[in-house]
Amino acid sequence: MNAAVATPQKNKIQALLKHASGDKRFKILEVHMKKHQFRQDALIEVLHKAQELFGFLEDDLLLFVATKLKLPPSRVYGVATFYHFFQLKPQGEHTCVVCLGTACYVKGADKIISGIQEKYKIKSGETTADNKLSLLTARCIGACGIAPAVTYDGHVAPKQTPELALEKIKTWI
Amino acid sequence: MQLDDLTAIAGKHIGSRKKITLRTCMSAGCMSSQADMIKKNLEAEVKAQGMDAEVEVRRVGCMGFCGQGPLIGVDGLSAKEKLFEFVKPENAAAIVGSLKGGACDVQVGDPDHPFFAKQMRIVRANGGIVDPERIEDYIAIGGYKALHHVLTELQPSQVVEEVTKSGLRGRGGAGFPTGLKWGTVAKSPGAKKYIVCNGDEGDPGAFMDRSVLESDPHIVLEGMAIAAFAVGADQGYLYVRAEYPLAISRLQTAIKQAKALGLLGAGIFETPFNFNVDIRIGAGAFVCGEETALMASVEGKRGTPRPRPPFPAESGLWGCPTLINNVESFANISAIINKGGKWYASIGTEKSKGTKVFALTGKIKNNGLIEVPMGIPLRQIIMEMGGGAPDGRQVKSVQTGGPSGGCIPADYLDTPVDYESLNKLGSIMGSGGMVVMDDSTNMVEIAKFYMEFCMEESCGKCIPCRAGTVQMFNLLEKITQRKATARDLAKLEELCDMVKNTSLCGLGQTAPNPVVSTLKYFRKEYEELLQPDPFGPHSNGVAQQPELATK
Numbered sequence: 001m002n003a004a005v006a007t008p009q010k011n012k013i014q015a016l017l018k019h020a021s022g023d024k025r026f027k028i029l030e031v032h033m034k035k036h037q038f039r040q041d042a043l044i045e046v047l048h049k050a051q052e053l054f055g056f057l058e059d060d061l062l063l064f065v066a067t068k069l070k071l072p073p074s075r076v077y078g079v080a081t082f083y084h085f086f087q088l089k090p091q092g093e094h095t096c097v098v099c100l101g102t103a104c105y106v107k108g109a110d111k112i113i114s115g116i117q118e119k120y121k122i123k124s125g126e127t128t129a130d131n132k133l134s135l136l137t138a139r140c141i142g143a144c145g146i147a148p149a150v151t152y153d154g155h156v157a158p159k160q161t162p163e164l165a166l167e168k169i170k171t172w173i
Numbered sequence: 174m175q176l177d178d179l180t181a182i183a184g185k186h187i188g189s190r191k192k193i194t195l196r197t198c199m200s201a202g203c204m205s206s207q208a209d210m211i212k213k214n215l216e217a218e219v220k221a222q223g224m225d226a227e228v229e230v231r232r233v234g235c236m237g238f239c240g241q242g243p244l245i246g247v248d249g250l251s252a253k254e255k256l257f258e259f260v261k262p263e264n265a266a267a268i269v270g271s272l273k274g275g276a277c278d279v280q281v282g283d284p285d286h287p288f289f290a291k292q293m294r295i296v297r298a299n300g301g302i303v304d305p306e307r308i309e310d311y312i313a314i315g316g317y318k319a320l321h322h323v324l325t326e327l328q329p330s331q332v333v334e335e336v337t338k339s340g341l342r343g344r345g346g347a348g349f350p351t352g353l354k355w356g357t358v359a360k361s362p363g364a365k366k367y368i369v370c371n372g373d374e375g376d377p378g379a380f381m382d383r384s385v386l387e388s389d390p391h392i393v394l395e396g397m398a399i400a401a402f403a404v405g406a407d408q409g410y411l412y413v414r415a416e417y418p419l420a421i422s423r424l425q426t427a428i429k430q431a432k433a434l435g436l437l438g439a440g441i442f443e444t445p446f447n448f449n450v451d452i453r454i455g456a457g458a459f460v461c462g463e464e465t466a467l468m469a470s471v472e473g474k475r476g477t478p479r480p481r482p483p484f485p486a487e488s489g490l491w492g493c494p495t496l497i498n499n500v501e502s503f504a505n506i507s508a509i510i511n512k513g514g515k516w517y518a519s520i521g522t523e524k525s526k527g528t529k530v531f532a533l534t535g536k537i538k539n540n541g542l543i544e545v546p547m548g549i550p551l552r553q554i555i556m557e558m559g560g561g562a563p564d565g566r567q568v569k570s571v572q573t574g575g576p577s578g579g580c581i582p583a584d585y586l587d588t589p590v591d592y593e594s595l596n597k598l599g600s601i602m603g604s605g606g607m608v609v610m611d612d613s614t615n616m617v618e619i620a621k622f623y624m625e626f627c628m629e630e631s632c633g634k635c636i637p638c639r640a641g642t643v644q645m646f647n648l649l650e651k652i653t654q655r656k657a658t659a660r661d662l663a664k665l666e667e668l669c670d671m672v673k674n675t676s677l678c679g680l681g682q683t684a685p686n687p688v689v690s691t692l693k694y695f696r697k698e699y700e701e702l703l704q705p706d707p708f709g710p711h712s713n714g715v716a717q718q719p720e721l722a723t724k
Binding site for chain 1: 205383415472536
């Protein structure tokens with residue numbers, strides 16, 4: 001019984017490793033794992049690197065990490081889904097992360113979110129149909145002194161308003 | 174590396190300083206307003222105006238007055254430092270020109286403003302003064318001397334004693350006596366011990382630790398090394414949130430530089446003491462601020478807490494005795510060693526010693542970071558240093574302690590800020606977030622905001638927290654939608670009590686706090702939203718509930 005279940009899994013892993021050998025990014029990831037001596041406790045560090053290389057964590061990538069670190073795939077998947085920072089779906093070309101920390105919230109971050117939601121018809125965590133814009137929220141990026149803060153493609157912008165945010169996004173689309 | 178070498182580095186570095194220094198704040202807040210561009214322009218202008226013989230432009234960490242940023246501090250021009258506020262890259266020429274007496278219309282801050290004058294800086298003593306990316310800067314102001322003193326002249330037990338004498342309590346929020354914790358780890362049997370620095374500053378509205386890590390990474394590393402010597406550990410982990418990329422990169426630089434000088438690694442100061450620090454990057458889970466969850470995360474697992482005991486001091490990382498302290502706690506250590514526990518204990522109140530850093534944000538005129546002695550009345554912080562609410566509004570409430578804390582109404586502003594007094598009001602000291610709310614704020618919405626936060630951040634391990642936070646959120650939503658009756662409110666209060674008393678870890682145990690405290694002080698706002706009970710005119714109360722249940 002076990003063998004019957006295990007065989008397709010094994011084949012899948014072998015196919016995956018073969019595919020991975022042709023992709024440079026897997027190689028970089030493996031070097032990174034080696035730097036951590038393939039230690040299982042470096043899983044989160046490895047997943048950070050994987051996301052940096054691939055943009056998001058797809059199932060095959062998680063299986064690759066599991067195989068290399070000799071961890072059960074369930075453990076790798078469990079960790080990847082537990083932490084908000086790891087994305088399991090591809091992101092749009094541009095990301096707009098609205099901080100929803102308390103300081104930003106009391107200064108109107110919720111209005112920025114609803115402004116974008118209304119204009120582009122996407123909810124937080126979603127991407128527009130043309131794959132141009134992903135709207136995300138952050139719990140607090142620690143930029144409370146300049147609230148409300150919005151991160152556009154990794155750059156933090158201070159003292160935002162719905163108008164400023166829409167203006168910035170307009171330059172992308 | 175010996176003490177002489179340290180002094181030589183300091184002397185050489187101080188000797189190379191120029192007469193006038195332009196300190197450019199390059200912390201995350203000011204960086205978001207093009208501080209890097211400002212620095213570049215200033216450097217170019219200094220050259221262009223032929224002043225590079227006497228003027229230097231330096232990168233420094235957070236100066237604290239984030240709301241007025243980007244900031245430029247000028248030293249050496251007059252006895253008092255000069256502070257330029259709201260600087261833009263195009264102001265560079267005027268600022269450099271003003272050093273020669275030229276006209277400059279950039280807003281100048283007042284260094285005697287209560288925001289600065291009432292501060293007492295120990296943890297943030299070097300913020301805005303040293304270059305966080307140059308270890309020489311830290312050594313020049315006496316850095317790593319405390320570590321040298323500890324390693325060459327003290328026994329581990331004497332270090333623990335000094336910290337105990339200082340009365341320092343955990344700055345992560347709970348306020349456990351630091352000396353007692355160190356003593357427990359030191360006494361725990363085991364060949365391998367670990368030090369963990371908790372930099373998972375998840376409380377929304379708090380950024381003290383980010384600022385310390387970005388502005389003065391070596392003060393934390395030195396504190397960790399002293400702790401490692403005191404408890405007998407040789408490996409440390411610095412757990413930092415992934416949301417703080419600048420702090421992570423500066424820490425990496427700091428560790429590399431300290432290792433190169435033999436201040437970290439093997440045989441520190443040519444003693445047999447070894448200490449290594451590795452950075453662990455969080456991945457966005459609020460619960461990882463809880464110590465057992467944080468350890469699970471360091472081990473590369475899902476960050477779920479476990480019951481205590483055993484406490485980490487006995488069985489922590491990989492089952493070994495582990496000392497976990499907050500960033501701010503570690504940042505206090507070198508000052509305690511340098512100036513003595515007795516000196517530290519002379520600051521603050523009877524039970525809360527020393528200073529505390531607060532992130533003053535929300536509806537307040539002066540946003541930023543402040544460090545004040547414990548026991549200072551809240552009113553001085555909010556009204557004098559913070560300048561009260563902007564736009565002519567009134568301060569309604571002050572939220573401390575993030576989602577685990579509570580809302581303190583304006584009537585209680587005369588409360589001294591210390592662990593016990595804040596607890597008595599139904600809030601907590603917390604890690605230091607202080608969000609001010611003005612009279613336009615709806616307190617029920619605020620309670621709902623925090624409950625939504627806890628609901629999403631609940632790790633799901635224990636049922637009271639996983640299911641309870643959802644139920645409480647739904648009830649709060651029902652109330653804000655004006656669909657709830659008095660019975661719903663009673664149910665909410667009952668749930669608060671249950672979740673508080675039965676949850677596994679601090680997240681669940683404190684999740685009801687914002688609701689409980691707003692109910693305590695702003696109950697009227699809840700009641701105004703309630704609807705009459707459809708079951709009859711007299712069922713608009715709690716007393717009817719058992720009767721309805723039997724029907």
